[in-house]
Amino acid sequence: MPMIGFGSNSEMLDGFSSVPSFDLPRTTDFDGFQKEAVQMVKPAKGTTTLAFIFKGGVMVAADSRASMGGYISSQSVKKIIEINPYMLGTMAGGAADCQFWHRNLGIKCRLHELANKRRISVSGASKLLANMLYSYRGMGLSVGTMIAGWDETGPGLYYVDNEGGRLKGDRFSVGSGSPYAYGVLDSGYKFDMSVEEASELARRSIYHATFRDGASGGVASVYHVGPKGWTKLSGDDVGELHYHYYPVAPATAEHEMVEAAE
């Protein structure tokens, strides 16, 4: 007589949809499984970029490390792309994809200006990019970008990715270091910040992400987008930032080594 109970299979229950549950690991190598599980949920694009809107405009920041698996191929990659004098794009994912499609977007924005005798809005620019990426859906593009700019309606920030998703928002962080950056960004964020406070928050968030995430590092660049366009505020090596934020106190020697009086 088949017994019906939790987890047991019986002919009577075949064909009925079961309650959703998470797969339990059937493994002897639990450490390896845990490592795989962490890798699975971690955002795949090895970088940290962030952008947020505040009273003074939009603050955009990124690290500058490029990694191929465990090998750091460059510590000086430009991940903030200048689409035009009042719009910036951030790069996460495939470097070639991001650079090409941002350049392409810049061309389309310029054509819009020439055809319509006025600048394109941030909403329009991000929609152009999202539609282009949507048409290549499933073909292996890897782009996780934020379009930040200032247009007639004020500051604008959109997140666009290779799946064709497009989100309007006030705060975004993209890349493998993004959860760490969110932690610092969310806890320190206030709308009424000055430009100095906001740039310090952006820099600090990138620093903390590079501290914990192996795929992020190099130089923390911070840009500000205001009503007259963007300006680069700073570019600090995160190693130096570490000792700036957490200076090493000189250790007091208890016993001084003296030469043995011989």
Add this chain to the structure above:
Amino acid sequence: MECVFGLVGNGFAIVAADTSAVHSILLHKNNEDKIMVLDSHKLVAASGEPGDRVQFTEYVQKNVSLYKFRNGIPLTTAAAANFTRGELATALRKNPYSVNILMAGYDNESGASLYYIDYIATLHKVDKGAFGYGSYFSLSTMDRHYRSDMTVEEAIELVDQCILEIRSRLVVAPPNFVIKIVDKDGARDYAWRQTVQDVTTAAV
């Protein structure tokens, strides 16, 4: 993880959807409006992959507008639902859209109606429907307490009960929901139910 549900009452239809935009373990946004106003008297609550959801519902919206401009009269809810299902069916064997849709509308001749359209182009006219993990909790709650002659207040009570059930029983329950209503006066926002508010709270 996306919860969408809705029901038909006495001369109105209500749909509710969660408002979180999720990427793996990260919540990118908790005030994303997933219920689109298709035209003056129709609502489309959609859940599914981010690109598909926006692109497909906007495509339907523009085609519904085009019909109105070309012919001078708007489509009925049934016609719009059948058009949507047709587009999903045509794309299904080539380039499928991963979107589940609840379409609610009000027509003067036939009153309020709700259509359940899933990602493999199933179409059903229903009194109540739900998609996502939340459906496991909201469907039975609605089945138990639903009556076809509910007033707006009674229906909102039922919707709130479903939201409460989802919040308390679903492991990764979305924090915020949006509720929209359509009746003879048109399709409009009814309320937002938020437990987590962003610093700048305007819906975008």
